[in-house]
Amino acid sequence: MSRPRVAVVVFPGTWSDRDFMHVAGLLDWEARRVWHLDTDLGDPDAVVLPGGFAHGDYLRTGAIARFSPVMRAVESFAAAGGAVLGSCNGFQVLTEAGTLPGVLLRNDHLEFRCDWQPLRVERNTGPWLGGLSEGETISLPISHGEGRYYAEAAVLDELEASGRVVLRYADASGAVVPEANPNGSLRSIAGIVNERGNVLGLMPHPERAAEAEVGGTDGLRLLRSLDAWLVAQPALAERRL
Amino acid sequence: MTIAAPAERHGLTEAEYERVVAALGREPNPVELGMFGAMWSEHCAYKHSRPLLGLLPTRGERVLVGPGENAGAIDIGDGLAVVFKVESHNHPSAVEPYQGAATGVGGIIRDIFTMGARPIALLNSLRFGPLDPLEDASGRTDAAAATRNRYLLGGVVAGIAGYGNCIGIPDVGGEIGFDASYNGNPLVNAMCVGIARHDEITLARAAGPGNALLLVGASTGRDGIQGASFASASLGEDRDERRPAVQVGNPFLEKLLMEACLELSRSDAVVAMQDLGAAGLTCALAEVSARGGCGAEVDLDLVPRREPRMTPYEVLLSESQERMLIVVRAGREAEVRATFDRYELHAATIGRVIAEPVVRARFAGSVVCEVPGRALTNDAPRYTPPAAPPADLAVRRGERLDDLAAQIPSASTLLELLASPNARSRRPIWRRYDHMNGTNTVVGPGAGDAALLRVKGTSVAIALALDGPGRIGALDPRLAGAAAVVEGAINVACSGAAPIGFTNCLNFASPEEPAGYWQLAEAVAGMAEACRTLGVPIVSGNVSLYNETPDGPILPTPVVGTVGLLRDRAGAVPMRWSAGDAIWLLGEPAWDAAALSASELAWRRRRFGGEPQLDVGAAARLVRLLGRLAAERLAAGAHDASVGGLGVALARLAIASSLGAVVTLPPGAAPFPSASLFGERAGRVLVAVRPAVEAALSAAAAEAGVAAFRLGSAGSD
Amino acid sequence: MRWQADVHVRLRPGIADPEGQTIARGLRSLGFETVSDVRAGKLLRLAFEAPERISAEAAVAEMCRRLLANPVMETADWELRAEETTAVGVGA
Amino acid sequence: MRWQADVHVRLRPGIADPEGQTIARGLRSLGFETVSDVRAGKLLRLAFEAPERISAEAAVAEMCRRLLANPVMETADWELRAEETTAVGVGA
Numbered sequence A: 001m002s003r004p005r006v007a008v009v010v011f012p013g014t015w016s017d018r019d020f021m022h023v024a025g026l027l028d029w030e031a032r033r034v035w036h037l038d039t040d041l042g043d044p045d046a047v048v049l050p051g052g053f054a055h056g057d058y059l060r061t062g063a064i065a066r067f068s069p070v071m072r073a074v075e076s077f078a079a080a081g082g083a084v085l086g087s088c089n090g091f092q093v094l095t096e097a098g099t100l101p102g103v104l105l106r107n108d109h110l111e112f113r114c115d116w117q118p119l120r121v122e123r124n125t126g127p128w129l130g131g132l133s134e135g136e137t138i139s140l141p142i143s144h145g146e147g148r149y150y151a152e153a154a155v156l157d158e159l160e161a162s163g164r165v166v167l168r169y170a171d172a173s174g175a176v177v178p179e180a181n182p183n184g185s186l187r188s189i190a191g192i193v194n195e196r197g198n199v200l201g202l203m204p205h206p207e208r209a210a211e212a213e214v215g216g217t218d219g220l221r222l223l224r225s226l227d228a229w230l231v232a233q234p235a236l237a238e239r240r241l
Numbered sequence B: 001m002t003i004a005a006p007a008e009r010h011g012l013t014e015a016e017y018e019r020v021v022a023a024l025g026r027e028p029n030p031v032e033l034g035m036f037g038a039m040w041s042e043h044c045a046y047k048h049s050r051p052l053l054g055l056l057p058t059r060g061e062r063v064l065v066g067p068g069e070n071a072g073a074i075d076i077g078d079g080l081a082v083v084f085k086v087e088s089h090n091h092p093s094a095v096e097p098y099q100g101a102a103t104g105v106g107g108i109i110r111d112i113f114t115m116g117a118r119p120i121a122l123l124n125s126l127r128f129g130p131l132d133p134l135e136d137a138s139g140r141t142d143a144a145a146a147t148r149n150r151y152l153l154g155g156v157v158a159g160i161a162g163y164g165n166c167i168g169i170p171d172v173g174g175e176i177g178f179d180a181s182y183n184g185n186p187l188v189n190a191m192c193v194g195i196a197r198h199d200e201i202t203l204a205r206a207a208g209p210g211n212a213l214l215l216v217g218a219s220t221g222r223d224g225i226q227g228a229s230f231a232s233a234s235l236g237e238d239r240d241e242r243r244p245a246v247q248v249g250n251p252f253l254e255k256l257l258m259e260a261c262l263e264l265s266r267s268d269a270v271v272a273m274q275d276l277g278a279a280g281l282t283c284a285l286a287e288v289s290a291r292g293g294c295g296a297e298v299d300l301d302l303v304p305r306r307e308p309r310m311t312p313y314e315v316l317l318s319e320s321q322e323r324m325l326i327v328v329r330a331g332r333e334a335e336v337r338a339t340f341d342r343y344e345l346h347a348a349t350i351g352r353v354i355a356e357p358v359v360r361a362r363f364a365g366s367v368v369c370e371v372p373g374r375a376l377t378n379d380a381p382r383y384t385p386p387a388a389p390p391a392d393l394a395v396r397r398g399e400r401l402d403d404l405a406a407q408i409p410s411a412s413t414l415l416e417l418l419a420s421p422n423a424r425s426r427r428p429i430w431r432r433y434d435h436m437n438g439t440n441t442v443v444g445p446g447a448g449d450a451a452l453l454r455v456k457g458t459s460v461a462i463a464l465a466l467d468g469p470g471r472i473g474a475l476d477p478r479l480a481g482a483a484a485v486v487e488g489a490i491n492v493a494c495s496g497a498a499p500i501g502f503t504n505c506l507n508f509a510s511p512e513e514p515a516g517y518w519q520l521a522e523a524v525a526g527m528a529e530a531c532r533t534l535g536v537p538i539v540s541g542n543v544s545l546y547n548e549t550p551d552g553p554i555l556p557t558p559v560v561g562t563v564g565l566l567r568d569r570a571g572a573v574p575m576r577w578s579a580g581d582a583i584w585l586l587g588e589p590a591w592d593a594a595a596l597s598a599s600e601l602a603w604r605r606r607r608f609g610g611e612p613q614l615d616v617g618a619a620a621r622l623v624r625l626l627g628r629l630a631a632e633r634l635a636a637g638a639h640d641a642s643v644g645g646l647g648v649a650l651a652r653l654a655i656a657s658s659l660g661a662v663v664t665l666p667p668g669a670a671p672f673p674s675a676s677l678f679g680e681r682a683g684r685v686l687v688a689v690r691p692a693v694e695a696a697l698s699a700a701a702a703e704a705g706v707a708a709f710r711l712g713s714a715g716s717d
Numbered sequence C, D: 001m002r003w004q005a006d007v008h009v010r011l012r013p014g015i016a017d018p019e020g021q022t023i024a025r026g027l028r029s030l031g032f033e034t035v036s037d038v039r040a041g042k043l044l045r046l047a048f049e050a051p052e053r054i055s056a057e058a059a060v061a062e063m064c065r066r067l068l069a070n071p072v073m074e075t076a077d078w079e080l081r082a083e084e085t086t087a088v089g090v091g092a
């Protein structure tokens, strides 16, 4: 199969696009930046919404970004079942846009937190998690001031029941305990997927964990999941012939 | 027109006023007087420090740009340069810690991208008064002062984090210290490091009459008017009246400015770039034109404003943040403007470069100022005031510490030092900074003596450290200057890198007091000597004077930023030992009682005197040896002794390695065991060595003329 | 006609408010021991134009709905006044 | 007696307000083109006790001065009401 074509969405205050582009090189993806004012994603196989402070994160993270012209294209791409990854600020934008439920509030300790964080992989379905094993503990950097996942109890129950809570903050042994929760997220939620499972939102930064030299490679494994998923999508494969 | 202000108001003395009249050949008008007041302030003109700075070595084979531009630049091979500078924002942080620190970070980042370099790292050096009255052995900190210090620390760290995290530049290291002399006068020094291709380095020299002057970024408000003169006065009781409108940073806007300017630095449509900092538009116009040997003519009506009814004086001296002056080749404005448009930035053409070497501004049709750029910059007065050591210095230096030094060290003393504010873990600070953005951080904060950043696309890493000298300055400011340089060089050398350049920030009290000027002069001389001995130049820096409150001056605090180069980062040396490693101490031993002077232990025991020492020549040999040990893969781990001496350094290695060690100090340490274990004399490094190469290590040390002692081995519980 | 609206954005009851809690703790440690609760919210003063009060009200409501508050966690109410007059109306 | 105070912390006039500016730009790009200005501030709802209105007023004033607003760049005003009554007074 040809190289995955990945659109990396760039809002004015986005910065992880540069790191995603670097990792795309390691993964041999054909990645392209798409400016937030563009209305056309350029027919990609997957879309990434990277970390940053889209519009300075003034008012609320992602509040203004969700109205950017590019978001209409992202939403219809997602609605059509395309693979979408929102990391950190990208996750915040997706919740503001209503593509994913809930909201990310200020960390319970009120501080920004940057660290390596163990995560338990709860589900390994969908485009982004297939390369991981259920129940395994991976380590990815977190770097955010507003990552406290919140949703009403009924929404949380529905997420749990449908297996859409895919990543939880854990300790090094994989135990999901309050002490390992870096921001006060309800039910230690670090990542969720939409109903169809094609859209993943997570607070951690997989693109920062792609080389041993800078601390780890679990992020590379996560991102590489896309390749196999694309091959397994008959509709996509056909389109790409 | 503005109200006529007396020369006094602008901080100029009568003699300086006469000098202005002589430079202009006439009386200045009120606007011009305000411009001179700001430009001839200590902050902009370096009146008391410029003659001293001449002592610093600034040249070297690798130096591409030395002092005088927005930042220094040094060649690191592969057609790349490292561009860096450190700057203070002490006074603004004392008034509004969050915004003061945030705008300090914003300012130093602008200095780097103005040069056409992409910022890849920030570091910060901080000083505060004690957070708890019980932590102040000098007894000068009451509960209210401690509460204020906690508020300042919280605000400053949040401000550094707020700006750096938002703009997306990792903060990879720094240092922090506490002493009662910083009560109410914290120090906030921020360093920024960027990488540029040689051919994209952009200087701030206007040229080509007819070229356009573009003002880009934030609109202009009444922010920080007279900020330069504020920064040049002590934080006295009248500081409320002096207080300029607090500047508020906008890292989001600066991100856009940065991306646009970096894109433009690759275009030949841009002749020069200059950021607007202290003294705002006045300083930017004066500096670009003076550097370029030409002039500038602007129409102040074209400056986008945030507030109504601003006077020409206010427009010329506003310190609104996130603004850049861009000199654009005539006829290419549309193209440059299109780039700024793409980043949703407003760019206004406010004037032109002219051949005549003056800064001329119009407002509502008439000329409101016409001043030679050089008069505002190069012709500022220079002073060499009287210098004299503090009257009680000889007495304090005469204090003997033998009794303390002879005490048998106890585990509880070690624990006390490890937990002391000046030595305890900095994790609560650095985990609030994004230190991984850009995925270049090979060694981040807390993991080594220096941060190590890879340069993508090369085999190279650069090592970064920012260091101040602790309390030595109270007893020997010359040594303090030297110690800051030596500590920086050793910190980068511990990671295997060779130091290639320094930047510095001189934080001192009033130079108008003989003791204050003496401290400044001594420290600069000590820095200069140490740089010469190491053969490493200083390529940029900043001076912050008048750091004092009614309670007294701060400790002399020369802060040094060090950049090291590691050609092959696969050979980086970690701060760690492994089971079975032999542990060696390299460097001149400090087994004498004087090694305790100015140490954390002595201070905690209310022993504030003594005669600190440092053998800079030996330290330079050690730095070179460490480079060789890394290159030959002889060192498996390294860490230098600093606060808390060898004792704390050993404990830190044990913690970092999750593995203990058994060590025995050599017989020479016996007479003064506490000094040997807790003395803080710089120039000593602990090295972990695989047993197979111990002989090679000791031969290399002997050859380098570096003293070496085998202390024990790791892993034997 | 020019209008000024003071929009108050508050966290929904029941949502944890660590910022408010921290301020409450700070106040108590400063000696204001009776402070039992603090809730932190946002205050936004908007200046805009609209032909008449009814359309001004509608505009503010719409701005709140679309951007200023996220209904998952926040509520908004406002005070609207015509500039250069003192009439005050309260909406929600 | 229990009191509730709504404290409004605003930036002093003339102090730059990047958050307000960004929100204003956001509103304009959503089609609310007449929005000329937004100033962002904080809204703090305090619950505390004080024997009577006069001491309650004094307490809020003191809390603002000592913690809630930095006078270098902010001003504070408030509305104070006794809980379980509807009397409203305005202070500054």
Ligand SMILES: Nc1ncnc2c1ncn2[C@@H]1O[C@H](COP(=O)(O)OP(=O)(O)O)[C@@H](O)[C@H]1O
Pocket (backbone or CB within 6 Å): B124, B125, B126, B171, B172, B173, B174, B175, B176, B422, B423, B424, B426, B427, B429, B430, B444, B445, B446, B447, B448, B449, B450, B451, B642, B643, B652
């Ligand atoms: N203000 C700060 N900001 C960021 N990192 C810091 C700060 N202060 C200290 N650090 C980091 O914490 C670690 C320990 O610092 P320090 O105690 O000064 O080390 P040492 O004395 O061993 O040289 C270093 O990695 C340093 O970069």
Ligand SMILES: [Mg+2]
Pocket (backbone or CB within 6 Å): B449, B491, B640, B642
């Ligand atoms: Mg060190």
